[in-house]
Amino acid sequence: xxxxxxxxxxxxxxxxxxxxxxxxxxxxxxxxxxxxxxxxxxxxxxxxxxxxxxxxxxxxxxxxxxxxxxxxxxxxxxxxxxxxxxxxxxxxxxxxxxxxxxxxxxxxxxxxxxxxxxxxxxxxxxxxxxxxxxxxxxxxxxxxxxxxxxxxxxxxxxxxxxxxxxxxxxxxxxxxxxxxxxxxxxxxxxxxxxxxxxxxxxxxxxxxxxxxxxxxxxxxxxxxxxxxxxxxxxxxxxxxxxxxxxxxxxxxxxxxxxxxxxxxxxxxxxxxxxxxxxxxxxxxxxxxxxxxxxxxxxxxxxxxxxxxxxxxxxxxxxxxxxxxxxxxxxxxxxxxxx
Numbered sequence: 001x002x003x004x005x006x007x008x009x010x011x012x013x014x015x016x017x018x019x020x021x022x023x024x025x026x027x028x029x030x031x032x033x034x035x036x037x038x039x040x041x042x043x044x045x046x047x048x049x050x051x052x053x054x055x056x057x058x059x060x061x062x063x064x065x066x067x068x069x070x071x072x073x074x075x076x077x078x079x080x081x082x083x084x085x086x087x088x089x090x091x092x093x094x095x096x097x098x099x100x101x102x103x104x105x106x107x108x109x110x111x112x113x114x115x116x117x118x119x120x121x122x123x124x125x126x127x128x129x130x131x132x133x134x135x136x137x138x139x140x141x142x143x144x145x146x147x148x149x150x151x152x153x154x155x156x157x158x159x160x161x162x163x164x165x166x167x168x169x170x171x172x173x174x175x176x177x178x179x180x181x182x183x184x185x186x187x188x189x190x191x192x193x194x195x196x197x198x199x200x201x202x203x204x205x206x207x208x209x210x211x212x213x214x215x216x217x218x219x220x221x222x223x224x225x226x227x228x229x230x231x232x233x234x235x236x237x238x239x240x241x242x243x244x245x246x247x248x249x250x251x252x253x254x255x256x257x258x259x260x261x262x263x264x265x266x267x268x269x270x271x272x273x274x275x276x277x278x279x280x281x282x283x284x285x286x287x288x289x290x291x292x293x294x295x296x297x298x299x300x301x302x303x304x305x306x307x308x309x310x311x312x313x314x315x316x317x318x319x320x321x322x323x324x325x326x327x328x329x330x331x332x333x334x335x336x337x338x
Contacts, residue, residue: 001025001295004062006053006077007069008032008041011091011287014280015066018291020045025295031056033069053077057084064088064298066291071096071162075104078115078308082107087114089294092172094311096164098336101315105308116294116304117311121177121236123289126249130240131181139242142182145222146239147174150230152278154197160204166193166226167210167318167325174224174238175214176314181238184216185313190330191321197229212321232256233275234282254282 001024005016008030019028028047032038035051042049050056053073057065057080065081067074067090075095081088088108094101094117108115121127133139149170155163163169179185193207201208209227216222233256238249251257256275276282296302316336324331 001063001298002027002029002061003295004029004031004050004056004060004065006031006056006065006067006073008034008038009068010280012066012068013041014284014287015068015291016041016045016047018288019066019295020047022292022295024299029056029060029062053080057081057086062086064294066294067091071164075100078104079107082111082113082115085111085113087116087294087298089116089118089291091118092311093164093168093315094308096168098312098315098319101308101312105312108308114297114304115308116290116297117306117308118287118290119173119176119180119306119310119314120283120286120290121173122180122286122306123293124249124283124286127177127181127238130238130247130249131183133245133247134182134240138245139240139247140244142220142240142242144239144241145178145182145220146237146241147178147222147224148235148237149174149226150232150235151226151228152230152233152275154200154208154228157200157204160200160206163206164318165206165322166208166228167191167212167321168315170228171210171212171224171226171321172314172318174226175317176310177238178214178222178224179313180310181240182216182220182222184218184220186214186222186317186320186333187217188215188330188332189213189317189320189324191324193325201228207325210321210325212324214317230256234278235275236279236282 029050030038030042031050039049064087067077094104191212193210195201195207197208211225214222293305320331
């Protein structure tokens with residue numbers, strides 16, 4: 001297999017390293033808006049650098065393409081790849097709005113090509129175990145789920161105006177994995193946000209902290225919270241409570257959490273330097289697993305594990321949360337039916 005990769009930033013370079021180590025992949029071809037960076041990464045990994053995405057898609061006979069470029073480029077690249085019959089793995093999102101997302105998906109469907117979206121939490125061992133616990137019945141009737149994503153420090157100010165906001169950029173992962181783990185669909189949301197942190201969030205018309213209550217179609221209540229300013233460290237967790245038992249994902253020796261109970265030992269992971277520094281370190285095995293699944297899907301060995309319509313559904317939930325925050329009311333998902 002010869003796989004092209006567009007975008008050699010942090011996550012793109014990680015994907016390139018994963019692909020060059022895959023036994024099924026004979027050659028990896030890299031391109032980036034920063035040609036020098038692509039050439040540098042290619043030289044480091046023994047890959048091939050290409051001058052542009054168009055050259056990569058049209059003239060190098062690749063079997064599939066991985067898109068890890070800037071968000072604004074995703075939809076156009078997906079459409080172009082699909083029109084040339086190429087299977088695509090794309091980091092979320094497809095686009096930052098529903099029309100752009102549905103337009104790209106229409107092209108993929110008309111071309112009959114494969115599009116896998118990078119919701120890596122579906123490949124994390126903890127979330128996989130949580131899904132199995134729900135389906136096995138060991139928790140009993142699930143009544144409450146709590147999900148959270150907490151970044152240790154804000155992104156650069158220049159990133160915020162193009163990010164889509166906290167619900168679309170960050171909490172969209174929680175929205176997707178809540179559906180995937182529970183096997184249920186969201187029917188309504190009620191969301192709030194705070195911009196009382198750094199001024200750059202207010203200037204970008206964004207919030208630094210957000211919370212949402214999601215009601216699922218079986219009555220399960222889910223909360224999803226996120227913040228960009230969690231000084232204790234990177235913290236991504238999910239707690240699932242049922243009538244028989246409750247379990248947690250992301251609670252371990254690197255969780256930045258301290259117990260204040262008298263006589264209790266401080267929770268493991270609170271010593272300086274032990275918390276996960278960020279998403280790439282926390283989910284490295286999951287990122288590797290999702291690309292391995294993509295390679296197998298391209299080879300026809302497994303079905304597509306996360307198609308583009310999963311991204312569309314998660315984006316609709318994010319849009320509903322943004323509307324709820326701005327209008328201060330519950331929002332039914334039927335408002336976003338198409």
